[in-house]
Amino acid sequence: MIAGHGIEKLAKANMKLGFWTPRITEFCFIIGAMKSGTTTLYEYLSQHPAIARNHFGKEPEFFSKSKPPSSLDPYFRQWFPRPFRRQIALEASTGYSKQPAFPDVARRLTELPGRKHFVYILRHPVERLESHISHNIAAGEIMPLPDGALPELTHQLAVSRYAEQLDAYRSAFPEIPVITVAFERLKSDPTTIIREIFMRLEIDPNVNLRELPPLNARPKEDAETAFRLTEAQRSDVVEALRADVRRLHDAYGFDVSIWGLI
Template sequence: MLSHETAAPLDHVAIIIGSMKGGTSTLFSYLSAHPQVAACREKEPIFFASLYKWGKGRAYYEGLFDFDPSRHAIALEATTDYAKFPYLDYVPGRMAQLPYAYKFIYLIRHPLRRIESHCRHVQKTKREVLGIPPNRADYSLEHGVPESAIEFSRYARHIDAYKEAFGDASIKVLFFEDLISDPQGVLNDVTDFLGIDALAFEKPVHRNEGARARTSRRWDSLRRLPVLRMLWRRLVPSSLRDRAYRTLGKEAMPGRFVMTKGEEAAVLRELAPDLQRLRDVHGIDFERRWNLDLDAILQEASGARCPVAQASLDPAPFARTDADHAKAHRPEHDPDHRRGADRYRTGVRV
């Protein structure tokens, strides 16, 4: 049994739990500027997901915030590993062991676009869960859609778990797309949810690495030509412009990171039950924002599965783990953590 006794006054904690590639770094940067928020010195402390960090205890966690009760109303962190089920589905249970008043913020993004960004990110960083290098060497979509990327896009499943553990009022679900198009509106929603003063939007100092240097030199040069820019906007449908930007406007990276129409349809069929729960149980109106027709997806999904995800995770074990986990990971002492790591390594679904 871990010892978590501490005299620290911190009692209210806000956590941006995800989703991965859903704008967590941007929102964390915005909120970190709020005078009533004690932002974590490590944006992603992974305290509740990592056995190594969890073993350091509550005093260690609270020491990451520099919380001053005379100035701060709430502590803030943002760890996307907290929304990476089924591999790390023990996280809400760990959180419940500490007597904080939790507020969870969950940014969700069009699942197809999130998966594409997910694959590009892992291809670049070679990190996906708990900082552990994935056993799949190439995350290009040419080799199939990774099952993990699909699992992390089951938004209703994650919302279910946090509501069950902490109550319906504990979690605020927001759209990544709204954060991009209307950051002030999202900030107003968040500050109201957290019970703190309103915050005026200012461009953040920090942005996620994936948002830096998006355009290649050639693409950037073409976009500067007025005639081409005018023809591009007048003659090319917006859906094709978006797809071209995702293909041409990113940093050069070996592989394919834009889904084919067949892959998109297959992934949506696989996600259909979760999307239905997201709409009908949790009341999330995503169809308009994401331009998705859920009823049509459900009709197409009847009796179908997602073939693109079947061979996405190599069952072979990882060659190595990251330094923290290699140094302190003792799965025999933590069956929950062992189960999560095993699921990730073998690709087992639950």
Template sequence: MLPNFIIIGAMKCGTSSLYHYLRLHPEVGMSEIKEVDYFVAENNFDRGAAWYESQFKGDFKKYGEASPNYSKAHYFTGVPQRMYELLPDVKLIYLVRDPIERIISHYTHNYSEGREHRSIEEVLDGSRDNHYLMCSKYHWQLKHYLNYYPADQILVMPSYILKDQRRRALERIFGFIGVEKAYYNPAYGEQKHATSQKRRKGRVSRFILESPVIKTLKHFIPDSIKDPVKRLTRPPVAKPTLPPALRHELTEYLRPDIDQLRTFSGYSFERWDM
């Protein structure tokens, strides 16, 4: 029982929402955990194919998972090759978002988690092959898959369509993976994982919150207790604004890649300022 489709990314583009929506389809079985990361050698590949297969349970027509780390070829190498050797017929879904807004969201996420301590200007000024930028080079990421998979096994989906035209987006995705595309659940009308006020973890709180004991217990602590504690112990994080000159510089740098993505996907990405 191996997956028929995989959401390969991109990070901060709606993969958690799509994972949730797909779980609601009666013909779809999603992995027990969202980010299985099996094909990332540094994470779970050594666990073996039997472990990977064990992540998919139940009696469904199609099975899938969602691991945004699969579209970080600059950081995790060899993912498409390992995937192809096990799953040559798998369908790949790639969610994409305005590349500059994705970078800002990615930075804000890392800053709030206590993984990033520099300003966004420090992060982005200078090197053009840093982690934040490379995750937004969508066509460059896809090229690594196109060395193994034909284009008709890859679906690019703009996140703004999934958000604002959800029925249209889900019909296309359901049809692509081979399940009843007319299916619609009333819960699809709800906005999942909507952006909320980010709060910054300090080094001590991050150490405590990421301990195995706390990670286990937090699932049993109600939000009515967790939320006030977060507000008291973690300062709010404001979404940064890029200086106009830096935004223009990054846009010009990313534009050739986005133009290639337009050609590949058939989408104009008219809402992007590119």
């Protein structure tokens, strides 16, 4: 019997030849949120032997593409599972929680056969928004405005409305509760959080985890691209997000007290 990397090499070789291709039938989607530690969460979860990494990167964004794919076969081929053992395909496409920019993701995911799990890591929504804007500026997607003026924030605010993003998954998958994780808890106690997720995935939680670099809420940023709201702007943004934060607690049971916004 071929073990370990030998099976993976055999799977790759057979796929290239058009022969036998093992297919994963269980999936875990880290749906976001952008700038909330999804990379760290992905790297921790993918250390488990029952979890298969995506071989083309953590963010395939397969179901958020503007043109729906005609076949799911290319998606299945992004993993090379070991046959005869349970494995969960893991990905972390942050476009899966960016409504209304990508409005049909949850519905498209209903077309994927197999068992599904959803994980959503949530960061203080105002800090996430600031980091999102900094990312946009660094990427040249928006230009910094003079005198501390705010750019147009419709998209960034939408991505920080976590309850609104969760609504799409509750509608599409009423029988599958999304696993919500606080960024702040992952930062302070990653081992406990990861083991809690493993238990929710019904896999052995007692695996040895390689320690990853500290998860910083505000990584070092270029002074030219780092964006910070003024106190007045922050107050306006908090007010714009307050109703969603309250609903995140009331409708989804998420402990929002760590953010001090309501």
